Structures are given as structure tokens and as C-alpha cells.
Amino acid sequence: MIYLGADHAGFALKEEIKKYLEELGYEYEDLGAKELNPQDDYSDFGLAVAEKIKEEDKGILFCGTGLGMCISANKIKGARAVTVWDEDTASQSRQHLDANVLCLGGNAIDKEKAKRLVKIWLETEFSGEERHKRRIEKIAKF
Numbered sequence: 001m002i003y004l005g006a007d008h009a010g011f012a013l014k015e016e017i018k019k020y021l022e023e024l025g026y027e028y029e030d031l032g033a034k035e036l037n038p039q040d041d042y043s044d045f046g047l048a049v050a051e052k053i054k055e056e057d058k059g060i061l062f063c064g065t066g067l068g069m070c071i072s073a074n075k076i077k078g079a080r081a082v083t084v085w086d087e088d089t090a091s092q093s094r095q096h097l098d099a100n101v102l103c104l105g106g107n108a109i110d111k112e113k114a115k116r117l118v119k120i121w122l123e124t125e126f127s128g129e130e131r132h133k134r135r136i137e138k139i140a141k142f
Helices: 011-024 042-052 067-073 087-095 111-123 130-140
Strands: 002-006 028-030 058-063 081-083 101-105
Touching: 002 011, 002 042, 011 028, 011 058, 011 111, 042 058, 042 067, 042 101, 058 067, 067 081, 067 101, 087 111, 101 111
Parallel strands: 002 028, 002 058, 058 101, 081 101
Antiparallel strands: none
């Protein structure tokens, strides 16, 4: 399952990515915002998505830059949220970090680039290399 969340600044991009996930055949659940509301807070959606993540689940969060969502999601034990900006950071966040929450900026990237990054991120597997496992285990206890 892929859990989605967005504040007002990421709302339009989330709506685009929902359609794209359907095209790719992914199952998702939209945890909000369900409508455009300039008064909503990124932290509410970042926390809601991160709290839903289980072992095989993933989350995709959208705000203006992706940064506020990333900070919020990483407050939840077990979440490994990343903000990516290009194809290399999208793939390495999965290969090396086993990231389970992707954070994108609706004001920072256009929808076509966002689609490319989402596809790469979802299709890239964790390497499973011992050095990467060791590093993730060190932070998992916090």
C-alpha cells in the first residue's frame, strides 16, 4: 500500500500523482488533504502518513518543498523519509537507505519530473548490502 498526504502547497501535485499511480497499477490510500485549504498544516499529513507505514508499505508526501513533510514524517519511529530532487537521489534513497516515505515539493518540481522520480523510487529495490543494513539499524533504535 502507498499512503499519500499533502498540504495546500502540494495538493495539486498529489492529485496528479494519484492518477499516475493508477496508470502504473499501484494501490494507494489518500490520507488528505481531500480539498485545497490554505489553512492546513503539512505536519498533520506528514505524521498521518508516517504512522500508517508498515514493513512493506510506502508513503508519498507533498508540500511546497518536501522539506516540512520530511521533518514531520521522520518524527515517527520506523519512518525513513527523504526529499529527492533528481533521478540519482530517488534511486539511492531506496538502494542505500531503504527509504519508505518519499517527500516532494509541489513548488519545487513540475509534474513530469515528479512522475519520473516517483516511478524510479517505487521501482528501485533496497540493495540489502550489509553496510547499508548496519547503518539503518543504527538509526532504527531512535
